[in-house]
Amino acid sequence: MTGMRITAADVARRAGVSQSAVSRVFTPGASASARTAEKVRRAAEELGYRPNVLARAMITGRSRIIGLIVAYLENQFYPLALQLLARALKAEGYHVLVFMASNGEDADKMLDDLLDYQVDGIVTASVGMSNALTARCAAAGIPVVMFNRGQDGADVSSVTSANRAGGQQVAEFLLAGGHRRLGHISGWLGASTGRDRAAGFAAGLAAAGAEPVALVDGLYRQDHAAAVARDMIRNANPDAIFVGNDHMAFAVLDTLRTDLGIDVPAEVSIIGYDDVPMAAWPAYGLTTVRQPINRMVAATVSTLLAQIEAPERPVARIELAGDLILRTSARQPEGWHDGRL
């Protein structure tokens, strides 16, 4: 008797109604009399019946599955986002099917996989999609939202924080703190987040007639960021380093303090980006730009669902402001309040 699935027909038989009556009772926009509904519900209860989502999906064309493409679960920001996203989608009756983007892998292959599952929508986290791929999704009528990544000139929705403004604010803060030799270990410059933060930082310096003493791509990798930090200290003698995200900043902080014996922030100030929970831990106390992850996820969900319900809706590019969070890894200018002097 194991594995014997109970179907709507079983329930119908027991309740003494037609199978379609059962269906109606379990369909939100249904029309069934209170009496039938009651009978059906009792029979279903007794039998332990639950509608088969897959069968329903075949008819309605809606699987209530959202595909999530994600690459770096090592960076705490993404598990957090995944957690928030899964909860928010669950509240709307959707669930998340995970697709890990192995780095060497063909993106087209992965998209095939996704489409095979008839997902109702796709969100990419920290993963770029070529315009060819987004075009395929559009052709298949499947909305895509890029989370924490933008794409120039592509017809995709995206939700990011104000990365350019954030980078600029860091420059202003550091300058106000009396630093004069500013270095930047950027996020991967192949990603919009990496580029925008770097551009904002450069713009902030330029506005004060300054320019960075060093600027290197950290590729969003800890090992690489650590190596780059060592070089930068040796060769450029910076008194402050803006690091493209917290994940790398932790590695940089460790490298300076432990390997190089540098006093942070007395000798060198370090600033990160994201404000993951670990940034607040005493061992790091990382001064950083907070990405409003809750609102970013909320925006991602509402954008995606809106697009699922109205496929012809134009793409949305949402950019949410973030704040500089003051801690102990960077010297603090006197009189600095609310992100301004």
Added chain:
Amino acid sequence: MTGMRITAADVARRAGVSQSAVSRVFTPGASASARTAEKVRRAAEELGYRPNVLARAMITGRSRIIGLIVAYLENQFYPLALQLLARALKAEGYHVLVFMASNGEDADKMLDDLLDYQVDGIVTASVGMSNALTARCAAAGIPVVMFNRGQDGADVSSVTSANRAGGQQVAEFLLAGGHRRLGHISGWLGASTGRDRAAGFAAGLAAAGAEPVALVDGLYRQDHAAAVARDMIRNANPDAIFVGNDHMAFAVLDTLRTDLGIDVPAEVSIIGYDDVPMAAWPAYGLTTVRQPINRMVAATVSTLLAQIEAPERPVARIELAGDLILRTSARQPEGWHDGRL
């Protein structure tokens, strides 16, 4: 023309064969002549056809979806496991549907959700399931593997590391290092992992005629562990604390060093459990028991798939050995090698 799905019938028409011929070409254990296969494949290519996984699932009774129930993505161990699990399952043609166990939530409700999606199997990570729930899964013919958690007397497969032996090894190591006042901030004692590590630790002490000076449940929560650590230092004056997992150990380490100004390990040694990547970072240098996460995931996948293929297979309880990893948060006994004196 957007959203127009291409079906096997479309391909059949274009290739000049029957629809079932198309199906056969796309079914692994098929029987089709090279000529037909070729024609079909070309037509499919031209049309951009891909089989509908959901329709296939209805017939075969296999969705190729594995439900993952997970609760604490804050503890780095679980995102890592998720990542490994998703990749391993993908290699076998399965994908992971995520179910976040919100703590206040009814577990039965969540299981309903899972079963609705006709998942082929379930893995729970750091989440217990009542015997009633595992019974429901068994009745539905859906195999379950508990990852990093056991269940006494339940008919479920589980994959854990040798938690009891690990706890015992920690006790021996600490004793050999000359510590005499050993405290334990355990993992949640409602979980087998928390209990087993605590029991092993106590057994290790007992074997030497000792007993802990303090033993408190840390509930696997950082805030709680930090508070408990403060109390323990004040009231029990331990010279070493074994913490139930790395996640809590980081908080304890921070509390001792930063809040309490204690020199670790000169005054107090700290040992964790898991060996998440952060444990190796210089800021922590956490001495800890490594859980063989790669092998644990591999065992989880093979157990689950074996059970999917042969439902009558008896449940497996797999326990993998872990090693004590020596770093700088605990005083090191002279002559300690390979986990032994």
Added chain:
DNA sequence: CTGAAAGCGCTAACAT
């Protein structure tokens, strides 16, 4: 409001 009937896209006998 309700039942009968027609599929959704596909696989799996069953013939040929």
Added chain:
DNA sequence: ATGTTAGCGCTTTCAG
């Protein structure tokens, strides 16, 4: 080896 046929479990016309 291939086509024909009968469903998988459900939603959705369509009558009544």
